[in-house]
Amino acid sequence: MKVGVLALQGAFARHVRVLADLGATAVEVRTAGDLADVDALVLPGGESTTMSMLLDSSGLRGPVADRIADGLPVLGTCAGMILLATRVADGRSDQRSFGAIDLDVRRNGYGRQVDSFEADLDVTGLDEPFHGVFIRAPVVERVGDGVEVLAAVDGQPVLCRQGRVVVAAFHPEMSGDDRIHGRFLDLAFAA
Numbered sequence: 001m002k003v004g005v006l007a008l009q010g011a012f013a014r015h016v017r018v019l020a021d022l023g024a025t026a027v028e029v030r031t032a033g034d035l036a037d038v039d040a041l042v043l044p045g046g047e048s049t050t051m052s053m054l055l056d057s058s059g060l061r062g063p064v065a066d067r068i069a070d071g072l073p074v075l076g077t078c079a080g081m082i083l084l085a086t087r088v089a090d091g092r093s094d095q096r097s098f099g100a101i102d103l104d105v106r107r108n109g110y111g112r113q114v115d116s117f118e119a120d121l122d123v124t125g126l127d128e129p130f131h132g133v134f135i136r137a138p139v140v141e142r143v144g145d146g147v148e149v150l151a152a153v154d155g156q157p158v159l160c161r162q163g164r165v166v167v168a169a170f171h172p173e174m175s176g177d178d179r180i181h182g183r184f185l186d187l188a189f190a191a
């Protein structure tokens, strides 16, 4: 199980640790060469505008898009969710997303007062709540027909799945709880 974590910017290091603790071979992805032999990919939190620029300058934009189109399992968290969405409101005019999951999101949509908060989430398929850490998180404003909502806060989806693409508005790598990553590995490597 070789899982790549996009390591151009942001909170990639903790994802690598959580995945390794779960028994996966976790590698940092900075080049198309790094991407070539991974069997799943994590797009971490950080700053989606910066990551979007770095995807272009690193030459990774096309290879990542191609792998996703070929069915690569992908987990996107926070900025990673923004990078996987269909449409992004309040983005920078030059930022681009992969359109890998049929969601419209609003960057920093929870507003300034509550731009960081924590919430215990009831997640479909998990017995106990998952403690979600939200940091300048995107708000999901539209959910496409093919998208399954796995958790919500005040009626707003915060964990969604479409096929083998999973996105979280929060930072699952920061809770000392590996269940979201574990579920992603199950989904990615199920026979």
Ligand code: GLN
Pocket: 044, 045, 046, 047, 048, 049, 077, 078, 079, 080, 082, 107, 108, 135, 136, 137, 138
């Ligand atoms: N607000 C950030 C963005 O627009 C995302 C924040 C995060 O990833 N914690 O990319």
